[in-house]
Amino acid sequence: GQQVQQSPASLVLQEGENAELQCNFSSTATQLQWFYQSPGGSLVSLLSNPSGTKHTGRLTSTTVTKERRSSLHISSSQTTDSGTYLCAIDRSSGSWQLIFGSGTQLTVMP
Amino acid sequence: NAGVIQTPRHKVTGKGQEATLWCEPISGHSAVFWYRQTIVxxxxxxxxxxxQAPIDDSGMPKERFSAQMPNQSHSTLKIQSTQPQDSAVYLCASSRQNYAExxxxxxxxxTVL
Structure with missing residues (x-):
C-alpha cells in the first residue's frame, strides 16, 4: 500500500531563513495535500498539489509525480510558522482516503 | 463559512462506557471523513x-466502532464499550467533490480512563 515519508523529521531555523520540506511516496498519487498543525491544534490545509507547482503567500509546493516526491518551500520564515507540517497522499488511485506522513516539526527561533 | 464543526471538543469516559462524537461538515460538501490521531x-x-452513503470503512475497528450520516448536515461516530486504547483525537473532514481538498x-x- 501507499507509504509516505517526510524529511527532515525536525528543522530549526532562525526567523527570516527559508525552509525546505520533503515528502516522498511509494505509489502514484492523484491527490496530495500539505497541512499545518500547531501544537494541540487542528489540521489546516495549506495546499492541494498533486502535480506541478503551486504558490500561496510565502509557500511554494512542487510535486514531481513521476518521481513520487513533493516539496514545500517556506520563504522568510516567521516564529508563527512553528509547528508540524504534514504531507498526505491518497491511498491508491481513485481512493479518497488520505495516508499521512509522520510530519516535519518546524521551530523558528526569533 | 464556519468550517467543519465537531462536538464535543473534549470527552472523558470511563472504561466500558459509550462515546458519541458529532461532526457537521461544511455546507455543500458531499464527502465526510473520519480520522483519528495518536502520538504513537x-x-x-x-x-x-x-x-451520505458509506463508501469505505476499512479503517474502522470492526467490533465497537460505528459511523452514520443520517443527513447531509451531520455525521456521528459511536464507540461502544470504550477502552483506554481508544483515547485519541478524532478528526472529521469534508470535501466538495472528487479529489478536492x-x-x-x-x-x-x-480520553478513556
Whole structure:
C-alpha cells in the first residue's frame, strides 16, 4: 500500500531563513495535500498539489509525480510558522482516503 | 463559512462506557471523513461517506466502532464499550467533490480512563 515519508523529521531555523520540506511516496498519487498543525491544534490545509507547482503567500509546493516526491518551500520564515507540517497522499488511485506522513516539526527561533 | 464543526471538543469516559462524537461538515460538501490521531500511530483513516452513503470503512475497528450520516448536515461516530486504547483525537473532514481538498475540523479529544 501507499507509504509516505517526510524529511527532515525536525528543522530549526532562525526567523527570516527559508525552509525546505520533503515528502516522498511509494505509489502514484492523484491527490496530495500539505497541512499545518500547531501544537494541540487542528489540521489546516495549506495546499492541494498533486502535480506541478503551486504558490500561496510565502509557500511554494512542487510535486514531481513521476518521481513520487513533493516539496514545500517556506520563504522568510516567521516564529508563527512553528509547528508540524504534514504531507498526505491518497491511498491508491481513485481512493479518497488520505495516508499521512509522520510530519516535519518546524521551530523558528526569533 | 464556519468550517467543519465537531462536538464535543473534549470527552472523558470511563472504561466500558459509550462515546458519541458529532461532526457537521461544511455546507455543500458531499464527502465526510473520519480520522483519528495518536502520538504513537499518527493520523489514521477510519471511514468516509459520500452523499451520505458509506463508501469505505476499512479503517474502522470492526467490533465497537460505528459511523452514520443520517443527513447531509451531520455525521456521528459511536464507540461502544470504550477502552483506554481508544483515547485519541478524532478528526472529521469534508470535501466538495472528487479529489478536492479535505478540510478538517478541530477534533474531539477522547480520553478513556
Amino acid at each position: 500511530q499518527g493520523l489514521e483513516f477510519l471511514t468516509y461517506f459520500r452523499n 479535505q478540510f478538517f475540523g478541530p477534533g474531539t479529544r477522547l
